[in-house]
Amino acid sequence: MAFYGFFIGLRLPESIVRGMRGEKRLARNGDMLVIMQSKKVLGIEGTAWSLSAAIVGHDRVYAEAGHPYVPETGGIHPMAAAQHHASHIAPIIRQVLDSGVGFDGVAFSRGPGLGPCLRTVATAARALALAYDVPLIGVNHCVAHIEVGRWQTGCHDPVVLYVSGANSQVIAFRRGRYRVFGETLDIGIGNALDKFGRHLGLQHPGGPKIEALAREGKSYIKMPYVVKGMDLSFSGMMSAAKEAAATHSKEDVCFSLQENAFAMLVEVTERALAHTGKDEVLIGGGVGANGRLQAMLDAMCKDRGAKFYAPPRKFFGDNGSMIAYTGLIQLEHGMTLDIADSAVLPNYRTDDVVIPWL
Numbered sequence: 001m002a003f004y005g006f007f008i009g010l011r012l013p014e015s016i017v018r019g020m021r022g023e024k025r026l027a028r029n030g031d032m033l034v035i036m037q038s039k040k041v042l043g044i045e046g047t048a049w050s051l052s053a054a055i056v057g058h059d060r061v062y063a064e065a066g067h068p069y070v071p072e073t074g075g076i077h078p079m080a081a082a083q084h085h086a087s088h089i090a091p092i093i094r095q096v097l098d099s100g101v102g103f104d105g106v107a108f109s110r111g112p113g114l115g116p117c118l119r120t121v122a123t124a125a126r127a128l129a130l131a132y133d134v135p136l137i138g139v140n141h142c143v144a145h146i147e148v149g150r151w152q153t154g155c156h157d158p159v160v161l162y163v164s165g166a167n168s169q170v171i172a173f174r175r176g177r178y179r180v181f182g183e184t185l186d187i188g189i190g191n192a193l194d195k196f197g198r199h200l201g202l203q204h205p206g207g208p209k210i211e212a213l214a215r216e217g218k219s220y221i222k223m224p225y226v227v228k229g230m231d232l233s234f235s236g237m238m239s240a241a242k243e244a245a246a247t248h249s250k251e252d253v254c255f256s257l258q259e260n261a262f263a264m265l266v267e268v269t270e271r272a273l274a275h276t277g278k279d280e281v282l283i284g285g286g287v288g289a290n291g292r293l294q295a296m297l298d299a300m301c302k303d304r305g306a307k308f309y310a311p312p313r314k315f316f317g318d319n320g321s322m323i324a325y326t327g328l329i330q331l332e333h334g335m336t337l338d339i340a341d342s343a344v345l346p347n348y349r350t351d352d353v354v355i356p357w358l
Helices: 002-006 014-020 078-097 115-132 141-153 189-199 207-214 235-244 250-276 291-304 320-332
Strands: 023-029 032-038 040-045 052-057 061-066 106-111 136-140 159-163 168-174 177-183 226-228 231-233 280-284 307-309
Touching: 040 078, 040 115, 040 320, 052 078, 052 320, 061 078, 061 320, 078 115, 106 115, 106 141, 106 320, 115 136, 136 141, 136 320, 141 159, 141 168, 141 177, 141 280, 141 320, 159 250, 168 250, 177 231, 177 250, 189 207, 189 235, 189 250, 207 250, 207 291, 226 250, 231 235, 231 250, 235 250, 250 291, 280 291, 291 307
Parallel strands: 040 106, 106 136, 159 280, 280 307
Antiparallel strands: 023 032, 040 052, 052 061, 159 168, 168 177, 226 231
């Protein structure tokens, strides 16, 4: 690929190389001086439309740059998105490297996601790891959403509502893994909203525009409400919303669509909260930035004596910082990859990953 040449012969200044070996600092612990290792990881996200890179330590995001793919029409086209990523990944990484911050490993979004996009990002990550002689770390995109949320909010062991384009899952930690207690049986809520947005003639992404229209809605239109245990189905609701759009205002349809879908999501989250006995709820994924969904979850948590957590808005969408931070945790637990074993996993499940840090 064209961006590979960017890495050939590239060398970091000695000051950065020292940083990549780990900056040692002294911290006073009572009367003892403890040498602490300040590790950082460079992470690259590119599972779908978002292309982003960042360098992160436990204390903060040191550098970040991105260039999202925005389709001219329709939804995401995998090959077009991969071509976009191949064209822009080198300048983005250059911006991050120009910060002068060293790193101890390179992490990349290994999956789930669109195969062509994942392979583009993985190739860049392998080249960086080889060029700078640092470990390579493959990160599960879904786990990264959870870990960046825990990092930014300070929650410990929450029930997680993970709502993004392709994913709608209720997750909680149990027996060494993040277990999926419930999920969509057909379409992810983010993709559903985007598709309905296109039906209304709204530009991608449709979710934020539907949220704005919903604020002006006043009349609720009844739609299919499908919850099976802790699983959900949105396809019937979407068909009903499209039919309603022919005879009702956009505002009322968007209002009804949100209320219906979000009530389903809150119900299964509450069910998982009761089942697990946990007392924290964390929301993550791009749809999690929706203010109405957050308000409904917060109200449910208050009724149950639980605490609701939402990270800063910039961490809801796909971002390089979440890959870098999760990669940092994995690096500290020896979860690295050999180049030969670093194939991407487009169908990588949240519960495929062993979590030794909880």
